[in-house]
Amino acid sequence: MPSGNLGLVVMVLGYGAGAGLSLLAPSDRAARVLTAIGAAIGCIGGLIAASSVLVTRVPVDATFGSLVSAAGGVAIHLDPLGAFFLLLVALVGLPAAVYGVTYTSEYEGRHSLRLFGLMFNGFLLGMSLVPCAANIFTFLFAWELMAITSYFLVMTESQYAETRYAGLWYAVMTHFGFLVLLPMFLIMAPGSGATAFADLRTHAALMSGSAKSVVFLLAMVAFGSKAGLVPLHVWLPRAHPAAPSHVSALMSGVMIKLGVYGVLRVVVDFLGAGPAWWGGLVLAAGSISALSGVLYALTENDLKRLLAYSSVENVGVIFLGIGAGLVLQSYGLHTLALVGFGAALLHTLNHAFFKALLFLATGNVLHEAHTRNMERMGGLIKGMPQTAALFLIGSAAAAALPPLNGFASEWMVFQALLSGVQIPQPDVAIGAPLAIGVLALTSGLAAACFVKAFGISFLAMPRSEEAARARESHWSSRAVMGVLAAGCVGLGLAAPRIFDGLFRIAGSLFAAGSSASPPAVGRLWLAAPNGVAQVSPLLIAVAAALAIGVPVALLRWRGLQWRRADTWGCGRIQQTARMEYTSSAFAEPLRRVFSELYRPTEDLTINVHPDSRYFIRSITYTSAVVPWIERAFYDPVARGMRACATQVRRLQGGSVHLYLLYLSGALMAALVAAWWFR
C-alpha cells in the first residue's frame, strides 16, 4: 500500500478509534487520554498522507462506490492543494489534542468528556476529509460533519446563556453557508449522475460567463461565511470565545481556513480564475475584513474575542492575497498571480501556527485568571513567565514583526499587491494602491492591538486576586505551545523555501501552472519576480541577534553587572493596580480617531457628596463600541423574519376545525389545479 493511502487509513482509523473509545471510556480521565491518543494517531496519519503527496506530488485516490451509492459514493482524491490543508489540520490538531488532555481536566464531573471526545475526533475527521473529498457528496458530508461537531464543541459550556447564544449564531450562520453551497454545486454539476469534482472541472470550462459568475458569488458567500469574511463574520467573535481554548485554536487556526480552501478549489481550480472584477470583489472583501477585524480587535477587552477578531483580520489578509492573484491572473500575469495565491497559502499556514499558539496560551491564562476580561488580568508574567514568553512570540508573529512568520507572508501579500501596479488599467491602478494602503494600516493597527493584548494581560501589576495568584500550567501544555512557537520562528526563517513549495502548489491548480517557475531568488530572499524589493528573514534574524548580542557581550566584557531595582515611580508614594493603563484607556485614542466607525456609546456618572459638589464619591464611566456593521446587515434580516413569522402566525387560530379546513381547502385547491391545468 502506498504511504499516502496508508496514511489516510491510519487517519480515519485513529479518529474513529478516538471517537469510539472515548465514548466507551471507563472514567473521565481515561476519556481525556483516549480522546487525545485517537486524535494524535489520526493527525499522524494525516501528516503521513499529506506529506507523501506533497513530497512525491502523486495524488492519492480512493473510491468507495458502494458506500451511500445513491449519492454517488464516497470518493477521495488528495492533490497537493488538498494535502496542504490536510497538513494544516494535522499540524494544529496534534498540539491541540495533546493540550486538551490537561485543559479538559477541569471539565471532569461537570461536562461529559466522553461526548466531548466523540465530537473532538469527529471534528478533526470532518476537517481532514474536507480537503480529501473528490465528489459533491463526500465534500458536503465532511463539511457538515465538521459544522455539527464543532457546534457541539462550542456548546461545551452550555450552562452560560452567552454560550447558548453563540451556539445559535454559529448554527444559523454555518447552515446558511451550507444552504448556499447546494445551489453552487447544483449549477456546476453537469448532470444528475456526474457529481465527481473532475466532472465539475470539465463542465465549468463549458459554462457561460454569467453562470460562472453566479457560481463565484455563491462560493464567496458560502465559503466566506465559514472563513469569517465581513459581513458574514458575526458568528466568529461569538463562537470562538465560547469554545474551550484548544477547540478555539482549531476553529480559528484550521476550520475557517477550509473556507479559504473552498474558495481556492472552486474559484481557482474549477472555474480557472475569471474576469478582473472577481479579483476586485475579493480584494474589497479582504480589505474590509482586514481593517474592520483589526479595528474591532483593538477595542475588545475580552482576550479571546480579541483573538477572534484578529482571525477576521488575518482571513482578510489571506483574501487580499487571493484577490491579488485573481486580478493578476485575469490580466494574464500568470507567474505574478501565483505569487498572490502562494502568499495567501503562506499566510494561511502562518496564521494557523500563531493563532493556535495564542489561543492555547490564552487557555492557560483563562485557567489561572478565571476570566477572559483583560481588565481583570495584569502582571501574569510574574506567575507564568513561560506562557508569557510564548504569548509574546505569538503576538510578535501576529503583529507581523520580522523575522517571525507573520511578517513573511504579509510581506509576500504586499509584493503580490504591488505587482498589480504594473497593470495599466485605471480601476486596477486605483484599487491596488488602496488595498496596499489598507494592508499597511491593518499591519500597523495589528501591532498596536497585540501590544495591548500582551501588555495589558501580562505586564504591570495584577488587577485581580486570581491574576496575582496565577501559576504556570502543566508542562505538557507549555511543551506543545513551545512546538508551535518554534514553528512560528522556523516558518519565518525558512519562509523563502516554504514559499517556493506553496508557489508550486498554487501552480498545480492551473493546467499551465507546471510551466511557471518559482521566483528563483535563492533560498535566502523573499521576492516577487520583477519585484521592487526583496527581504531575507534569516538575515534580519542574524542582524537582530548581532545588534542585541554584541552590545550585551561587550558590556558584560567591560564588567557591567545585571542590576535589579525598582522602576521609577513617577514620584508617587504608592503604586496600585488602579493607576495602570487599562485596556479601554489604551484603545481610547484610536476609538476617538475612528469614532465614525466605532460610534461608541459613552455613559459617565459622577456621584457627588450631597453637601458639596466638589467632593466626588465615585465616577462610573462605561463605553461600548456599537458593532454597526453587524447591525446594518443583520437587523433588517431579523426584522424581516420576525415580520414574516408574525404574519404566518395569524394562520394559527387555535381551532382544530380551522386547521382541518386548511387541509380540506389545500386538497380542493390541488384537485382544481390538476383539473384546470390538465
Place this chain on the structure above:
Amino acid sequence: MIADPLSQLVMLGSSGMLLTALIVLWRKGIPAYVTAYRWQSWLLAAITATVGYYGHDPQLYWVAAVLLALKGIAIPALLATMQRRFGAEREATPYVNTETSLAIAGALVLFAYVIARPWMTITTLPTRQGLPLALALLFVSLLIVVSRKKAMTQVIGFLMLENAIALLAAVGTYGVPLLVEFGVFLDALMGFLVMQIFVYHIHETFDTIDVEELTRLRH
C-alpha cells in the same frame, strides 16, 4: 346503459356508502353515526369482494375479510364503547346546520363529478362509475370533520375519510394488493387508537368532548 353487473354493483355500493355519510350530516345522535359507519364498512367490504370476484383476484377476498373484521366489526364495537360513555352528548349545534350541510354536500358531489370527469375519460375500468362517488364520499367526510364539533363525530368523519380512500383505491385501480391495503389498515387503526386516547383526554380535561374547547389551549 350500464350493462355489466360489476359496474352496476360498484355503483350501487358506492352510492350506498355516500348515503351512509350523508346520514351523519342529517342525524344528531351518535349511535346513529356508529350504525352508519358499520353499514358503510360492510358495503366497502362487499365492493372489494365484488371486484375480486369479477376481476378473478382471490387476494381481494382476503382484503374484504380483513375489512369486514376490522372496520365492520372491531372498530364499530370500540366506537360503541366510546358512545356508551359519551353518547349522551349530542351534536346539538354544529358549525354548519343540517340544511346547509346537506346543500353543501350536494354541491360537493357535483364538484366531485366535475373533478373526476377527465379521469373518467382516460380510464376504461368497469369500475370507473364509482370514482366520482368515492371522491364525493371523501369530500363529504372532510365536511363532517370540519363542520362538526364533537370529538366522536370527528373520529367517525376521519374513519369515513379512510373508507373513502379505500374505496377510491378499490375502484380506481381495480383492487389494491393485499400488502398496500394492510399498510393503510394499520395507519387507520393507529390513527383511530390515537384519536380514541385524545377523546378520552379531552373529556377528562374539559368534561365534554366538544373540540371547540381546545381553542382554550392557545395562549
